[in-house]
Amino acid sequence: MSSIGSLTIESRLSGELGKPQIASEASLKLCHPRSQIAGGIERKASVVRSLNDSMKSIKKSDFQAVQNVVQRLWPPIEACAKKIAAPFLPSRPWNEIKPCLMILGGGIAISSAFRRGILAGAISVVVENLISKCALAIFPLKSDPDSKYLKLLMATPLINFAIWVPLGEECIFRGGLQWYFTNEYHSPIAGIALSAILFGAVHLTNDHQLRHMQAISAGIFGITAGILKQRFGMLAPIAMHMANNFLILC
Secondary structure, three states: OHHHHHHHHHHHHHHHHHHHHHHHHHHHHHHHHHHHHHHHHHHHHHHHHHHHHHHHHOOHHHHHHHHHHHHHHHHHHHHHHHHHHHHHOOOOOHHHHHHHHHHHHHHHHHOHHHHHHHHHHHHHHHHHHHHHHHHHHHOOOOOOOOOHHHHHHHHOOHHHHHHHHHHHHHHHHHHHHHHHHHHHHOOHHHHHHHHHHHHHHHHHHOOOOOHHHHHHHHHHHHHHHHHHHHHHOOHHHHHHHHHHHHHHHO
């Protein structure tokens, strides 16, 4: 009995001694994340202190040297940037450009046909520039700065030639003449071709030396606008004409 009693007493004592050990392990586990956070804060603080020390080590002369280098390099960089951006900068004042952008943006937001026309107008500007450069390389001509037509273009508000003139011309040539010739000859091709020819011929009346080139370009433009009208309705050629004139004249 004494041996059994001694065993039970020892087991109880070992159990009682084991409880604080388990509690101490649990407390260590709970305290471990706090120690990690504290260590992370100390590491960040050391990084900040090292950065401050490195900034203090930089002398004012170093800053002045960098400033001198920037002042020397900036003028040629600015001049080069102006030359590159010059063809893309608008020549019209912002108060003329803003209403045109609002009208074009409203059409883009409302109609998918208008969006197609805007895209076609932007592409037509690129194609027209390529055609004009090739033609001028073959037939070297110069525009007359004293032309009444060019003076009228620059003196008239942008919204007239970029918005209202395209709207009127498209209503006449695509909405009226193309519709008439299509019904008269029972052929959409005839309607597109004849209205485009007349559209190009009208531009021969403009008073400048490059009017023949403009007439050819307008005829090609008229064919494209006629195809857009036939497929997507009137909004597409109107948007194309507006975008074309806006990008050229702004």
